[in-house]
Amino acid sequence: MEGSDQGVGVPSFYVLEVNPPPLPTQMQEVEFPQPVEHVPTHGGRANPSPISGYSFQNSADFSISEKPQEVGTSLEPKDGNDQIISSSKDGANSWWKRSATTEKSKMKVRRKMREPRFCFQTRSDVDVLDDGYKWRKYGQKVVKNSLHPSYYRCTHTNCRVKKRVERLSEDCRMVITTYEGRHTHSPCDDTNSSEHNCFSSF
DNA sequence: CGACTTTGACCCGCGC
DNA sequence: GCGCGGGTCAAAGTCG
Numbered sequence: 639m640e641g642s643d644q645g646v647g648v649p650s651f652y653v654l655e656v657n658p659p660p661l662p663t664q665m666q667e668v669e670f671p672q673p674v675e676h677v678p679t680h681g682g683r684a685n686p687s688p689i690s691g692y693s694f695q696n697s698a699d700f701s702i703s704e705k706p707q708e709v710g711t712s713l714e715p716k717d718g719n720d721q722i723i724s725s726s727k728d729g730a731n732s733w734w735k736r737s738a739t740t741e742k743s744k745m746k747v748r749r750k751m752r753e754p755r756f757c758f759q760t761r762s763d764v765d766v767l768d769d770g771y772k773w774r775k776y777g778q779k780v781v782k783n784s785l786h787p788s789y790y791r792c793t794h795t796n797c798r799v800k801k802r803v804e805r806l807s808e809d810c811r812m813v814i815t816t817y818e819g820r821h822t823h824s825p826c827d828d829t830n831s832s833e834h835n836c837f838s839s840f
Numbered sequence: 841c842g843a844c845t846t847t848g849a850c851c852c853g854c855g856c
Numbered sequence: 857g858c859g860c861g862g863g864t865c866a867a868a869g870t871c872g
Contacts, residue, residue: 775845777864789863793843802863 756817763811766790766803771821773801797822 766773766788773790780786787804799819806812 774843776866778846779862779864781862787862 758815758817760813760815761809761811762813764813771799792821794821794823 772793774793775788776791777789778786779789781804787802790801790803792799792801797819799817799821801818802814802816804814804816806814
């Protein structure tokens with residue numbers, strides 16, 4: 639059903655930044671648009687926001703701009719091919735399937751899988767933006783460009799979407815959320831059941 | 841009791 | 857070829 643390759647027409651990289659990037663005198667406290675309090679756009683989403691569960695009011699506070707890459711730390715699609723992945727002949731989801739087998743050899747195929755990414759730069763006090771999906775944290779590490787990015791993974795059974803949340807060292811309120819992959823379910827049924835597939839997220 | 845977070849270790853890719 | 861940095865895993869601990 640939902641084109642398994644829906645991400646084709648979607649830029650693999652977005653940068654959503656608060657309106658006045660350089661923050662004038664009175665920095666417009668653009669708190670992250672609390673997503674209609676959990677209510678993940680039930681079927682009627684006008685704005686094709688990369689984050690399926692979100693409905694960005696309008697571009698008044700946010701601006702999604704397509705950028706070549708580089709926003710956080712190492713989001714660069716090394717080879718330039720960003721999409722591919724899902725159609726890799728063998729290790730489509732290596733990093734994920736790894737959990738099925740504990741053999742180290744399997745680890746080899748872990749990386750290299752690059753899925754469509756969407757990066758959002760927002761200003762928020764909370765790290766985990768409530769986008770309607772349920773995330774499980776699976777790692778956190780101190781890196782150079784950001785304080786300590788957290789790595790999240792969608793808890794949905796067959797969903798392999800990952801999310802990285804990092805705060806800028808210059809502005810601890812600035813949060814960069816990077817989504818990688820496309821949800822195979824709608825935010826409504828993130829818990830489990832997959833009856834309503836309102837729309838295929840990315 | 842189950843789900844989630846934390847944290848250290850491990851592995852891989854890339855640059856030098 | 858080596859070292860560094862980044863990303864992921866998995867065990868242990870915590871919380872609801």
